Amino acid sequence: MVRWFSIGIILLFGNLFISCGLPQSESRPELQTKGYVLTSQFPIQEIAVRGKVMKNNEKNLYHLEFDPKALQLINRHKPSKIQLKLPYVNAQTLVVNLKYQNDSFTSNFLFPEGWIDSSQLEAVFYTKQTSGYKIPLSSIYSPFGENHSVYRIVDGKANRLEVEVLGIKENQAVVVGDLKLGDILILSRLGELVDGMFVKVNL
Helix, strand or coil: CHHHHHHHHHHHHHHHHHHHCCCCCCCCCCEEEEEEECCCCEEEEEEEEEEEEEECCCCCEEEEEECHHHHHHHHHHCCCEEEEECCCCCCCCEEEECEEECCEEECCEECCCCCCCCCEEEEEEEEEEEEEEEEEHHHEECCCCCCEEEEEEECCEEEEEEEEEEEEECCEEEEEECCCCCCEEECCCHHHCCCCCEEEEEC
8 A cells, every 4th residue: 555655646746837838839729821032122212193183262273182092102102293284185284383381281283163173183193212012912911902012021920011012913913012022921720820920831
């Protein structure tokens, strides 16, 4: 009886030693995904947006209204001028000066009354030292929504980053944002990602 009691004491202390010993390596859950490496960039010089012509109270005085996406682009690059493409044959472009105050701007300009009232016109402006990237459409979270973002890998974790989509063609998109060459973007399972989640990327 004493012998079995001694064996029980040894087993008990053995289990306590194992449970209180050196901490075992923690297993961290990783999401298996596909990735894409940014290997090239190109300068963005011209950005096209669309603006709606709105009449002011004063005669022949107009201003432009833009959708949220165009406003985001303009506020990011802050061009001093924007060029309107008039809907007439052989018409010259109309240059509109933009004046900024805090987070807003004005775009007043003079034009003959009745010619372009409430028109949706294409407008372009030029940027300085802006690089664009052509990336797979599948790497953009909600590519056809109002707010666009991608997930890149930082220290083995998913890092969400907002980008601006300038154009989409087939399965590719041209974007600008705080990206750099060598960044790895996540291509798959974007709906399952959370900012800061550990991921394992297959390139």
